[in-house]
Amino acid sequence: MSRNEPTGALRVATIIGSTREGRAGAAIGEWFAEVARQRTDIEISVLDLAAFAFPARLPETPTADMRRFAGSIEEADAFVVVTPEYNRSFPASLKQAIDYAYDEWHGKPAGFVSYGCRSEGFFAVEQLRAVFTELHVVTMRDTVSFNLFGPGIDEKGRPPVRGELAVVADAMLDQLTWWGRALRNARAAEPYTC
Template sequence: MDLTNSTPLKLALIVASNREGRFGPVVADWFTARTAERDDFTTDVVDLVEVDLPTALSHSPGPAVRAELDKVSPVLAGADAFVVLTPEYNHSFPASLKSLIDWHYGEWQAKPVGFVSYGGISGGLRAVEQLRQVYAEMHAVTVRDTVSFHQAHGRFDEDGNPTDPTGPDAAAKTMLDQLAWWAHALRDAKSVRPYAG
């Protein structure tokens, strides 16, 4: 008996930077072109420049906060998997991303998370290592392989394409393959037995 669910996985791509002049949309456009080539994912983009969540949490958020949550919470809840696209700010990840994570809990549980990072010499990998700890606390599973752009501004041409696409394309395929495996496994498992989070 085949217990697998062949319905395409719902992937939420979270664009974490909300700084003026940010480079994230360039990387996001490249990455969504990679996911569009696959038939196992449908992709929704959650761009945090469009969301204004406060850092102070509340058990009963007011109307303004609720309106901001309504922009993102349904997408996160409906997702089977996540890819977090993050820069590295001061050896860490953006406050906008931490707010998004902290305002949600069940939406992350028993789902896989992949990472695309960019930055200077580290390529955002220090931000990714911190995010692994945060997502573990959310009961999410992070996949091992990542996509990382070191000195990112010099790695893309004026049309937004990597100057040498071989490495990034291969890294994206590996990460998405791992993400798909975990997303299918966890979605199938949850259809049989609810997660005990």
């Protein structure tokens, strides 16, 4: 490894995309973070969009929370987006937040944890792939997806930490960390330009 290649745990930002009252997203994001923290090769942070006071309209000058969110995206090496499916798409709160950063997303990978009733959030993920392609983000092929009313989901809307979905999450994290390290090293060797 050359002296210029960054080392250490991969910084993965988990973004909880729903801000709806009574949402399942917080419990699912916590579940995913708990699964991910069992690994030693990544450092997990959670960006819960409900904890940000974003403006209803795009201001001329970014607010402190807009800058804080974009700064967190800049600091991350990779992302995992936790999203519900609303009307065959992802929440407006998530699109708003994604649009507050631009260059900060470039040349990094993203994985998805999706949930819903019946479709398991597949349509939301497919639309997010298109958005992230525009932002020069490499998206993981495999996702963690589940039905909120399916078997194995507890009263808080969480699957077990050591169950089948945790195995799927770990496999997705294997892909994400490979891409994350490769792209982190590439950005260190030569700044990403588009």
